[in-house]
Amino acid sequence: QVHLVQSGSELRKPGASVKVSCKASGYTFTSYAVNWVRQAPGQGLEWMGWINTNTGNPTYGQAFTGRFVFSLDTSVSTAYLQISSLKAEDTAVYYCARLYCSGGSCPLDVWGKGTTVTVSS
Amino acid sequence: EIVLTQSPGTLSLSPGERATLSCRASQSLSSSYLAWYQQKPGQAPRLLIYGASSRATGIPDRFSGSGSGTDFTLTVSRLEPEDFAVYYCQQRGSSLTFGGGTKVEIK
Numbered sequence: 001q002v003h004l005v006q007s008g009s010e011l012r013k014p015g016a017s018v019k020v021s022c023k024a025s026g027y028t029f030t031s032y033a034v035n036w037v038r039q040a041p042g043q044g045l046e047w048m049g050w051i052n053t054n055t056g057n058p059t060y061g062q063a064f065t066g067r068f069v070f071s072l073d074t075s076v077s078t079a080y081l082q083i084s085s086l087k088a089e090d091t092a093v094y095y096c097a098r099l100y101c102s103g104g105s106c107p108l109d110v111w112g113k114g115t116t117v118t119v120s121s
Numbered sequence: 122e123i124v125l126t127q128s129p130g131t132l133s134l135s136p137g138e139r140a141t142l143s144c145r146a147s148q149s150l151s152s153s154y155l156a157w158y159q160q161k162p163g164q165a166p167r168l169l170i171y172g173a174s175s176r177a178t179g180i181p182d183r184f185s186g187s188g189s190g191t192d193f194t195l196t197v198s199r200l201e202p203e204d205f206a207v208y209y210c211q212q213r214g215s216s217l218t219f220g221g222g223t224k225v226e227i228k
Contacts, residue, residue: 107156107171
């Protein structure tokens with residue numbers, strides 16, 4: 001069975017950094033890209049970008065350049081999201097999701113349960 | 122960037138009724154690139170429909186998707202109690218974007 005298991009909730013002070021993990025199981029990790037999606041409290045879904053799990057090449061959404069870094073450790077089938085210089089407005093739930101491409105369609109078919117990051121002094 | 126506009130923002134219906142949710146794209150996109158997700162409070166989104174009209178694995182046939190070009194629709198033929206949730210459309214043509222969501226609430 002395909003799963004994405006994310007790391008637990010994090011509490012950080014403004015200016016600190018955080019690293020969220022997303023461990024895949026049940027499929028060949030390097031065959032499907034991992035996407036990251038943010039959801040601020042009471043708000044909708046916001047796509048952050050994705051990482052090619054075969055090459056390690058990341059692509060960032062317009063609002064997520066500079067302080068956000070996607071990385072991989074393919075030896076343990078895990079993707080990471082690191083956010084530096086945290087701000088209060090980074091408080092959100094962060095989801096990883098698998099991009100499953102087949103027959104010209106590429107939906108996000110499997111999602112992690114989400115990691116809550118709270119930024120507060 | 123393609124902007125997706127969902128309407129209405131909130132839909133108040135009773136169990137057993139039909140729900141019709143709209144998703145309009147700011148420019149034409151291939152039907153292959155349009156998906157719908159359901160999200161319940163405290164849960165991750167769940168894929169319902171991909172390629173505008175194909176149901177994901179395990180999704181009941183009361184959920185159906187249709188549309189092309191710039192106008193897409195998600196229909197729930199008869200609402201069950203577990204269907205009251207927020208629904209998002211998403212495109213992966215130009216980059217990837219989500220619509221703002223439609224909340225289906227119990228009337």
